[in-house]
Amino acid sequence: MEITRSRPSLFSDIAHGLGFWTDRSAVHHAAAHGDATQLQKLLREGALVNMVAMDSITPLHEACIQGHSQCVRLLLDAGAHVDARNIDGSTPLCDACAAGSLECVKLLLEHGAMVNPPLFTFSPLHEACMGGNSECVKLMISEGASMEAHDCHYGTPLHVACARQHKDCAKVLLNAGANVNAAKLHETALHHAAKVENVELIEMLVEFGGNVYARDNLGKKPIQYAKPGSPSALSLSFYESTPLSLQQLSRVALRMVLGRQALQTVAQLDLPPRIISFLCYVPPSTTDNYDS
Incomplete structure (x- = not known):
């Protein structure tokens, strides 16, 4: 549970630029438009860096959602609250990740931005x-972001990546050890992939151990969300009737045991490079033959 500190007084907060509800200020506008010169001028003249608008948006939120890294740096150096939350609970780091701005994300992390917010919040x-934004996904995971963080509406990050058909992001999560069968109302990422009729996602999830027999809260398997006769339905039907090979099952079992350390640990094993590639889900070259 998030603990909220007691607040001394409204006038004290206004004096420090906190909790004062207003329309967008000049600082907001400069940050949103990436006008670093104007922003610097306003801050030098004593403008409040943490002024919040009616929706609790701060200038730092504005700069981050637009990816204006120079403005982000100016605001942080001036004392902007790195973990300020807007009316939706989003922090500047959320906005920077949404915008796909690696530079802004790195600046926020350098200033101590919270990687893992309270439970049941969109992280x-x-x-x-x-x-x-797969590069942001990689960076957040390297900083210790919880891949099993569970938003009450969307589920885990893997659920989101599959529902939005962002295969690169899903691949990054799975390779880093995300639980392929994590459920939201018993609905797995494979259910999402079936709903959006994405065969590539379906095949990737199954290769990583996705359960084609998993049933959601309506008692439906993934195949029941695919249009009958569609490539997605045919793919799921094949996987239901054809067990994974021993090679595939061994790879899934090994990676489940190793978890987040799978890629680093496998790379250090005394095994042929082509086996290392197989265990790390790196596509083999045309000359590779795992049966030899």
């Missing part, structure tokens, strides 16, 4: 997946 990692 920065969720936002990166929603926007299809």
Whole structure:
């Protein structure tokens, strides 16, 4: 549970630029338009860096959602609250991840931005997946972002990536050890892939151990969300009737045991490069033959 500190007084907050509800200020506008010169001038003249608008948007939110890294730096150096939340609960880091601005994300992290917000909240990692920003997904995971963070509406970041058909983001999550069968109301990422009729996603999820027999809260398997006779339905039907090979099952089992450390650990094993590639889900070259 998030603990809220007691607030001394409204006038004290206004003096420090906190909690004062207003329309967009000049600082907001400069930050939103990336006008670093004007922003610097306003801050030098004593403008309040943490002024909030009616929707609790701060100038730092504005700069981050537009990816204006120079303005982000100016605001942070002037004392902007790095974890300020707007009316939707989003932080500047959420906005930077949504915008896909690696530079802004790095600046916020350098200033101590919270990577994992309270439970049941749309996290920065969720936002990166929603926007299809795989590089931000990689960075957030490297900073310790929880891949099993569960938003009460969307589920895990993997659910979001699959629902939005961002295969690159899903691949990053799965390779980093995300739970392929994590459920929201018993609905898995494979259910989402079936709903959006994305065969590539379906095949990738199954290769990573996705359960084609999993049933959601309506008792439906993924195949029941695919249009009958469609490529997605045919793919799921094949996987239901054809067990994974021993190679595939061994790879899934090994990676489940290793979890987030799978890629680093597998790379250090004394195995032929082509086996390492197989375990790391790296596409083999045309000369590779795992049966030899």
